[in-house]
Amino acid sequence: MISVWLYMASIIAANLVTAKFHPLSFGALLVPAGTFFIGLSFLSRNLVQGRFGKRKTYYVIAIATILSAISEWWLSGTVMIVVASAISFVLSESTDTEAYSRFKLTLPQRVLWSGTIAGIVDSAVFVIVGLSPLGVGFLSWEQVPYAILGQLLVKTIVQALGALAVYFVQHTKNTVQ
Numbered sequence: 130m131i132s133v134w135l136y137m138a139s140i141i142a143a144n145l146v147t148a149k150f151h152p153l154s155f156g157a158l159l160v161p162a163g164t165f166f167i168g169l170s171f172l173s174r175n176l177v178q179g180r181f182g183k184r185k186t187y188y189v190i191a192i193a194t195i196l197s198a199i200s201e202w203w204l205s206g207t208v209m210i211v212v213a214s215a216i217s218f219v220l221s222e223s224t225d226t227e228a229y230s231r232f233k234l235t236l237p238q239r240v241l242w243s244g245t246i247a248g249i250v251d252s253a254v255f256v257i258v259g260l261s262p263l264g265v266g267f268l269s270w271e272q273v274p275y276a277i278l279g280q281l282l283v284k285t286i287v288q289a290l291g292a293l294a295v296y297f298v299q300h301t302k303n304t305v306q
Contacts, residue, residue: 132176133189139170140197144214148204158279159272167251167280168287171225171244183230190222213259221251236299241292248284252277 147163154160178186194215201214225247232239256276260267268276 132173132180136170136173136177136189137193137196139166139173140193140218141200142166143170144197144200144204148201153279155279155282157275158282159268159276160279160283164280164283165287168244168248168284168291171221171247171284171288172240172291174222174225175229175240175243178226178229179236183226186226187223190219190226193222194218207265209264210259213255213264216258217251217255220254221247224250235296237292237296240295241288244288244291245285248281248288252280252284256280 143163143166145163146166147161150162152159152161174186174190177189181189197218198211198215201211205211225243228243228246229239232242234242256268256273258264260276261273262268262270
């Protein structure tokens, strides 16, 4: 059950930090501050799926989507951001769930690759639907690729760190046994 609470907490933290802090810029790359927690949400969703299975994970994703939409609305009050967040959340979390369950790789590799693929979906959909001129217009079309790339880079680094942590936990368990 701890994995479910970690998953929910990472989603709320991502929304809260994104709403309260200005985006970070790394050269031309733009990264909402909450992006670090979104990478954590993919990792914690993998833990939920590992513990409860794919079917129950989709129930947890449904509850998390509602929780995310409510917290996003409360924090931003912007309908288009809530819609973009919900769409990108459902698509990316479903992508992560399906990739994680279908890859025939080691656990750390599944964590890395499923989260990276989900990060691509999440970053592209949220930036284009929510932040571009199609959405609220926070970003110009020229800034969109930099925002997608910035988010993807951070999410991939978080996934790599998570996969590394999973590897060391597995390795430690095997060494102790």
